[in-house]
Amino acid sequence: MELQVRHLGKTFGSGQHRKEVLRDISFALRSGEFLSLVGSSGSGKSTILRLIAGLEQPSSGQVRVDGQAVQGPGPDRGMVFQKYSLYPWLSAAENVAFGMRLQGLPQRDINERTAYFLEVVGLQDAARKLPRELSGGMQQRVAIARTLATNPKVLLLDEPFGALDLQIREAMQDFLLQLWQRTGLTVLLITHDVEEALVLAQRVHVLAPHPGRIVSTVEVDLDKSDLNQLRLSPAFLEKRRTLAGVLRQLEPALV
Amino acid sequence: MVASATDGGGAKPLPLLSIGATPSPLVRSGLQVSSLLIPLLLWTVISALELVDGKFLPSPAAVLESLASMAREGILFQDIVASTGRVFAGFFLATLVAVPLGICMGVYPAICALCEPLIAMLRYMPAAAFIPLLIIYLGIGEEPKIALIFLGTVYFNVLMVMDAVKFVPKELIETTLTLGGRGRQVLVQVVARYSLPSIIDTLRINIATSWNLVVVAELVAAEVGLGKRIQLAQRFFRTDQIFAELIVLGLIGFAIDMGFRLLLRLSCRWAL
Ligand SMILES: Nc1ncnc2c1ncn2[C@@H]1O[C@H](COP(=O)(O)OP(=O)(O)OP(=O)(O)O)[C@@H](O)[C@H]1O
């Protein structure tokens, strides 16, 4: 699988309200890779993801999956949002099953895959709970399981842990990294948290705002066998400081 | 620190009428019972002391007796069936039109732009003003009454369903699209399902309007019905019957309200 983003541009509105949000964004993502985009708030991160998902149409350029131009949303590009990600009237298991139901999979496959993916995210015991009975971290794990269950080629994550408090966020990062290492997923993660990007991704693209464009790319070649150790290691802290510096420079002076 | 009425320990409860005060369950039930009991008591006392001519204000006993005799003669049952039948028929049709239309208007801005101005205007034409037209078009049978109830509730239902639909989080709709959901699946399985509690609540509120309109319709032309009976009673100066029918109207309306609340509870546990 290859996801290609080619010279992508997006402008909202027209006339006086015209706003160029993205300019000439290009990058690629291959099977099994973990890529992250970091940028400050308003730099157009979500817009990039929405263009890839097919929820918006590009003003210029294209998104291609295996050579095919993306026309609209589809289950080959699974998306997990930061908030409101679960159907509140369905139990965790029914949420996981929902995408497969939409696609009309046979009931037996649905049951099997639901059980399997709940186990993958470690929530087999919460299968019958309603979303409101689950913690924020568990809810996001259900949302990830639901997306994985529809067998997407790439997982698009839009600040999936942004609404969680720090400790749970770190636990979820550990969870996502292990999931990726175990299952060979292809992930595109969007975040404004430099640490999150460095902990998880193999490569980080930095986005400058107004209009959003990629200004630098960092390869993360660190030992990720123990994340707690990684977070405190000098090599990691150095990378983190550099990247945070790059981002700070991009911000117009804050008043 | 602001004192809280729910504080345990020796904390002094807030005065009942301060903002944020919640009365204890016992006090609450007491107040609710008094809400009905006090007027009943006043009524009993006033008629027992004959402060008002019994012809104008019949005693509770007389009203009860009149209720019982109408029930014995079968009139009451007949009236209830006729009136509720009209309400349910008209309101059912209004719901049948309003729910799908309201959902489409809430989801598709184009459909909203096409329909909203017209509906916003129609809604300000008092339904009762359509009675003469309805009689000309549909005669004096059941049809004009059902049509009146339909006209009197359909616009409010549409607009309120549309508003309810606008509260469906965009993320939930988009998630469904990225999971492979198609237009109809999104509308029925996500938008309608998410808004169901608000839709049920909308119907609960608006059926009160049809309950008002059925009486208006029956005053104009009907053989039976609670509204019709009230009009007949006026002709014979039977205030006891009028009171009895009014109480029945109130009770049935209350029962319908409770019915919708129950439906909400049973079908939307997740939203409570
Ligand atoms: N549908 C739209 N119409 C007009 N402007 C939009 C639209 N969607 C996004 N924008 C604008 O595009 C810019 C980038 O938005 P986007 O949501 O992509 O940023 P982001 O990097 O995800 O920010 P955040 O970190 O706050 O989520 C913002 O200035 C926003 O106002």
Ligand SMILES: [Mg+2]
């Ligand atoms: Mg965003």
